[in-house]
Amino acid sequence: MKDIFKDYVLQREELLARIAQELQLDKTRLERMETAYNAVAELLKKDDHFFDDLMIEIYAQGSKRIGTTVKPINEEDFDLDTVLHIYDPYHRHTPEEIYSALVNALEKDGYYRSIMEKKNRCVRLNYKSDFHMDILPACMPNSFEREIIKIPEKGLKNWSTANPKGFSNWFLNSANTVAEPLLKRNLEVLMKAQVETEQLPEEVYLKTPLQRATQLLKRYRDIYFQGKEYGVSSIVLTTLLGQLYRAENSIFETIDNIVKRIKDNYIDAINGGYRFKVFNPMNPEEEFTDSWTSKHYDAFYSFMVDFHGKWQNLKYSFETSKEDYIKLFGEGVYKKALNGQIVAFSKASNDAFAKASSLITIGAAFTDAQGNINSKEGVKNESHHNFGGKY
Known part of the structure; x- marks a missing residue:
């Protein structure tokens, strides 16, 4: 069975899906x-x-x-x-x-x-x-x-x-252009690894990369514009995501590519001397940005640049990206999703840190005389849910 902690791309993708699931309404x-x-x-x-x-x-x-x-x-x-x-x-x-x-x-x-x-x-x-x-x-x-x-x-x-029904159908049709999302491709492996813990329902893996990407970008929008003026509306973000999606099969690549395309299109508009506009895909005569002032545009581009910079730090390893996950989605959401991932997959992993972290999280950890964490011998550890460590 595939060890998720030995596959950084799959582990990151699964974690992003968990974070998005934590963010959505129950x-x-x-x-x-x-x-x-x-x-x-x-x-x-x-x-x-x-x-x-x-x-x-x-x-x-x-x-x-x-x-x-x-x-x-x-x-x-x-x-x-x-x-x-x-x-x-x-x-x-x-x-x-x-x-x-x-x-x-x-x-x-x-x-x-x-x-x-x-x-x-x-x-x-x-x-x-x-x-x-x-x-x-x-x-x-x-x-x-x-x-x-x-x-x-x-x-x-x-x-x-x-045409709200038409807009919804347009967005969902765009989302469903993906042939085989990364998580669906690995669905059997992921679900088998969770048989004993049952931490997460299968539905977490069934939303499309575009839907999850939209949730994650909206969350950072909410964080970024707290206490600020000229926030970006959900309809603008959702439209841009739907228009610039190119059937990427992962949440990470969907966000990475679309945000870059948004930035490039914005700069092209500046260099071309025309205004960056977002139109309703179901009604080309309706412009969602028609009331934007220069301050709205500045706030929008600054938000995109800020998000994209933090997002780049998620590319390589969890060792270097922990703080960026927290800044992007909030500490509580990140740690809850991470803890859930470690508990869910630790039994199917050979990663010692993941196994130890899982035992600590569920309150089943003991520390022996040599300082090793195990499930049987030594001093019983207190359970906690706030580690960040390696991951």
């Missing part, structure tokens, strides 16, 4: 969110005023829909973006009418009235269970198009066009 929270927007849909379907006899659907858009969720840092709420899709042509209504209909229907219920917050063109429900849900009302552009939507502009006077 299944319980995702189910709670689905329950929340399904409950709103049921409430609206029972409305005897505006929504009576109208076919509607509420669905998630953004990171939840494409599998790239990332937990907020500093105990902040997760922003769940949803669409209230009204299957009726927009020309039969005004933007203000559908917005007001949503507000009025929710206000009839005491619970929703107490947690509702009116935003420019959506309604926010502030749940106490660590997330809030933004509901954007939308209509059909005509009587037969069921994917593209018309949504209110911020002033509620005009309509704009969007």
Whole structure:
């Protein structure tokens, strides 16, 4: 059986997948969110005023829909973006009418009235269970198009066009162009090595390199822009990642290559005397960077340069990259993922440090008279989870 600790590339890839898994929203929270927007849909379907006899659907858009969720840092709420899709042509209504209909229907219920917050063109429900849900009302552009939507502009006077389902499909199609991801290629070996410990479900290895890369880059975005202005939106990062992905089969190469391409394209724009722009792949007329000032551009490029510099230190060994993992993803997340990896694979390894670290982590370590760590003889060690050492 392959020893993961003797294969640096595979070990690094598996660790990155574990880190991304630690960063994403857990299944319980995702189910709670689905329950929340399904409950709103049921409430609206029972409305005897505006929504009576109208076919509607509420669905998630953004990171939840494409599998790239990332937990907020500093105990902040997760922003769940949803669409209230009204299957009726927009020309039969005004933007203000559908917005007001949503507000009025929710206000009839005491619970929703107490947690509702009116935003420019959506309604926010502030749940106490660590997330809030933004509901954007939308209509059909005509009587037969069921994917593209018309949504209110911020002033509620005009309509704009969007296609969240189409964007999600575009991103996932790009993600699935990879033929055989590195972790899938080694899936049988990885799972066999974990038979006794069962530290990680198989799903960790089944997300695509592009999905994992998006999660990791978004996490450092959140860390980098803490307390700073001109942060880069998730839609800009996600679009760039999807556009510049070239079916790389590993998380590491996906990030390494795409960030370099972003930097190169940015410099080409500067040297060519034109503005670096990011357009909606499902609507070429919509520019996601149309409101960027020079300060936004400076912040964006500085972020990319900073990330790329730290990322290069992950190329060669864990001995030299520990601090960069911590800076990129956070100490707690890194150490939890690393501890899990060592415990999961130590029994299938001949690496003495990995075996000793695993015993210490799970509280099964003894130190004998010669100072050797083992599982049977000597003084019982206290378990801990904060080693960094060799890895």
